[in-house]
Amino acid sequence: MKTYLCQCGSKLFFHNDRCLSCGASVAMCPSCDELTTLEVGLTGDVQCCRESCTNAYSRCKNAVEHGICNRLVLFDPSESSPLCDYCRLTTVLPDLSVPGNIDLWKRLERAKQRVLYSMERSGFPIDDGTPRLSFEFKADVGVSVMTGHEAGRITINIREADSVAREIARVNFGEPQRTLVGHLRHELGHYFWERLVLDHRSEEFHDLFGNERNPEYSTAMQGYYDQGPPADWPTKFVSAYASMHPWEDFAETFGAYHDMLTVLATANHFGVTNLDLDTFDGLIRAYARVGVMANEFNRDMGLLDLVPEVFVPAVVPKLQFVHSLRVDL
Ligand SMILES: [Zn+2]
Ligand SMILES: [Zn+2]
Ligand SMILES: [Zn+2]
Ligand SMILES: [Zn+2]
Incomplete structure (x- = not known):
């Protein structure tokens, strides 16, 4: 995750609701897509400190009652304790x-x-x-x-x-x-499969992951728990669990793809690599480099590896399929 800057110049982190240096209240402004300092408005609302941001907001109910959220909600005088999106x-x-x-x-x-x-x-x-x-x-x-x-x-x-x-x-x-x-x-991953693959990209899915109706999910699950994964799963799947059924293969691959993107976005923010979402091959190459480094950091500290260092050839086209489901922002 990237870090943000408080008005006082100190770093802010994704979950912060207060600047630890100057004590200012901060929150995630949905319009600015930034952590910003808050100013209290006249009618129970709060305002984002950016001059360009003229909306009035409320703090999320879960921020006020439990301190577990720092997202703002557009101010609605008829709603006294709104939840964020x-x-x-x-x-x-x-x-x-x-x-x-x-x-x-x-x-x-x-x-x-x-x-x-x-x-x-x-x-x-x-x-x-x-x-x-x-x-x-x-x-x-x-x-x-x-x-x-x-x-x-x-x-x-x-x-x-x-x-x-x-x-x-x-x-x-x-x-x-x-x-x-x-x-x-x-x-x-299961959610986005239902939304973006079923009824839209089924044939490609079947070619890469197999047919989700053969075997039936319950049969596949029973087989997996009785016999365990096939011995050659590392050459075909991103994890042992992915070998159970095409749905689990997709969900595991979807998870691995987002692990990769998240790590690369952070590395990009700190100037370690360039994140270019337009070239899939570039993502895989950048991940190989950043992943090795991240794993060595973890091993330095006696922790488990952060990421798989290489994706085997059979997994790469599945990751590319997930990549192709993105919408351009
Ligand atoms: Zn500050
Ligand atoms: Zn704002
Ligand atoms: Zn919230
Ligand atoms: Zn699952």
């Missing part, structure tokens, strides 16, 4: 009276803000497309909650926001990474 997408919250749940929810919302923000700026806008996107963040209460996607509704078990539980699951499932941003990118 991203918070509004969450339709089910965990029981916030249960100790610890506010903190887990906060981590999920922040990961969601980060993922949606980057995705929108790379040509995958979250607008009023069909199906409508929504998020349900649920805890196991009586029944266990499955993380997944169905017809635009993304469900995440809030246990995934608990670092210890998530690390145990990561080791048990033998995954190189298991993160909230990773879960969200994967599930958004």
Whole structure:
């Protein structure tokens, strides 16, 4: 993610709602697409400090009540506590009276803000497309909650926001990474498949990923959990899980593509590489360079690798298919 500048000259970071140097209140202005200092208006509204920005705004309800959001909403005097465009997408919250749940929810919302923000700026806008996107963040209460996607509704078990539980699951499932941003990118892959591939690009999808109706999803899932991934999965898929079914292959590839773009956008912001979204081959080359560097940083600190260093030849055309789904901004 890029960093921003406060009026006082200090750096601001994506989730900041206050400048740590001068103490000014800051927020993400939807018109300027920047973190800006706020001025309090006369009628309960706030204003972005930029001279060119003349709209009146409100702070998001989740900012005022829980400090978990820093996005502004266009001021509407008839709405006393509006939710921002991203918070509004969450339709089910965990029981916030249960100790610890506010903190887990906060981590999920922040990961969601980060993922949606980057995705929108790379040509995958979250607008009023069909199906409508929504998020349900649920805890196991009586029944266990499955993380997944169905017809635009993304469900995440809030246990995934608990670092210890998530690390145990990561080791048990033998995954190189298991993160909230990773879960969200994967599930958004299923969402965008339904929106941009089904009924639009099916034939190309079948050629690259296989037919999602043969085998049926439930048969494929049973086979995967009984027998595990095929031994040669690393030569064909971006992850072991991707080998389960064409839908999972697409979601995993979509996630890997957005991992790549996000890392490259940050590297571009800090002058390490040039991000040129018009040339797919250039993206792959830039990622190979930046990925090696990022992994060495992580190994320097005894952490797990950040990214796969190379995409095998069979995976590259699948990534290119995801790239071709972008809309020009
Ligand atoms: Zn400042
Ligand atoms: Zn503004
Ligand atoms: Zn919000
Ligand atoms: Zn999936």
